[in-house]
Amino acid sequence: MKTLRIGTGAGFAGDRIEPAVELAQNGNLDYLVFECLAERTIALAQQARMADPDAGYDPLLERRMRAVLPICHHNKTRIISNMGAANPVMAGQRTLEIARELGLTGLSIAVVCGDDVHDQLNPNTFTLMETGETLAQFNKPVISANAYLGAGPIVEALVQGADIVLTGRVADPAMFLAPQIYEFGWSMDDWQKLGRGTLVGHLLECGGQITGGYFADPGVKDVPDIARLGFPLAEVSENGDAIITKTPGTGGIVSVATCSEQLLYEVHNPASYLQPDVIADFSGVHIQQVGPDRVAITGGSGHARTSTLKVSVGYVDSFIGEGQISYAGAGCVARGRLALDIVRERLNITNVTCQEIRCDLIGLDAVLGAFEGDTTRIPEIRARFTARTASLADARRIGEEVESLYLNGPAAGGGVTRSARQIVGIVSGLLDETLITPTLTMLEV
Secondary structure (H helix, E strand, O other), X not given: OOEEEEEEEEOOOOOXXXXXXXXXXXXXXXXXXXXXXXXXXXXXXXXXXXXXXXXXXXOOHHHHHHHHHHHHHHHOOEEEEOOOOOOHHHHHHHHHHHHHHOOOOOOEEEEEEOOEOHHXXXXXXXXXXXXXXXXXXXOOOEXXXXXXXOOHHHHHHHHOOOOEEEOOOEOOOHHHHHHHHHHHOOOOOOHHHHHHHHHHHHHHOOHHHHHOOOOOEOOXXXXXXXXXXXXXXXXXXXXXXXXXXXXXXXXXXXXXXXXXXXXXXXXXXXXXXXXXXXXXXXXXXXXXXXEOOEEEEEOOEEEXXXXXXXXXXXXXXXXXXXXXXXXXOOOHHHHHHHHHHHHHHHHHHOOOOOOEEXXXXXXXXXXXXXXXXXXXXXXXXXXXXXXXXXXXXXXXXXXXXXXXXXXXXXXXXXXXXEEEEEEEEEEEEEEEHHHOOOEEEEEEO
8 A cells, every 4th residue: 555755844934944854864755844834924924025025935935945955856755835925926936046046957836826815805794703793893904814725726736746835824734635635546525535634734734743842741741852853754544544753863752642632732623623625523533652653543534624714814903012120039029019010100100001911020920820929939030011002102112111120110120121013913704715716836947
């Protein structure tokens, strides 16, 4: 039975590059997939594109391509990635230029577009799942609207001979599902196999999470050599069953526990995981250790997909201003609390309007909330004052007031940092898939 080897080169936009190189060199891969888009990432990319029409794709695209292209070209490993973000066309053009600079020839690059549906949304009828309002009633400045495309356009790119496929917003598992559909000849309505292929994609999409990253808890869940964490690969069979593993000699661990955690990660209902290609059913999945760093995944299924696609809408929400200052030694908690009280009062005195305020003593109450114990033995804290405002000017005043504590606040404060930034929010809705037309452009090196 034919086996397909698919590796994960990235699990988010800022992920490490060395493990991808390791996979490309030693993973004997058929496909290397870079998953680099979170919900807010593409909205931020749209902002970058508005400032510069040639920007908007993943900032690490060039470094990643220079690192893996020569190896993948030599090993005949195909690359699939959503590093196109808000500008897949320019991502494709830049990849073309890099390939030429590296002296590579005979490469075909496919660019998938069509996920940008800003112009297809009717503000009076498009309903937000989070609030029940229409987009018009929501009344926020919209900067992006991107639909989660499925595997279909990627499959078509592979049919046309693409060595590299660059997309914008597609469902994360779809990038891993597409090569399975293409290589095994699966029908687009074979729900069981599509469900299993989506399961493989879901397990691989977060990269190092399934090899021990975001899993390690010293003394409870130990992970060996985690600083050299290897990224995962799947050995997929024609029926959709798979073995999750990693390249020998890399750090981390692949176990029933790491795979179980990833299986349930960001899944609301394991029996009904809605994707653009299939409603995947993970409820009958079997996970079994079959060797060191080798876990067999069997038993997934699926059901007919819906007729709608999820759309993430990015909007300008507000501005955040922040200032931090440290206090240490006897009385540090009392001095930190006084510092926060001073900043709050100063903002009232100077008429800075805050929509929301948060005051934390990092190391004491910033994560778990109010601390009721003895604070006299706390050796050090860091006071953080954060506020949400309607303007950037007001947001900047937050950090300015914290900095003024150097000479106008409690004794022995130090290490002030301050920042002010625009906040991009995300809301979601559903759009009839017939209103979305993906496009495919082929570039040749």
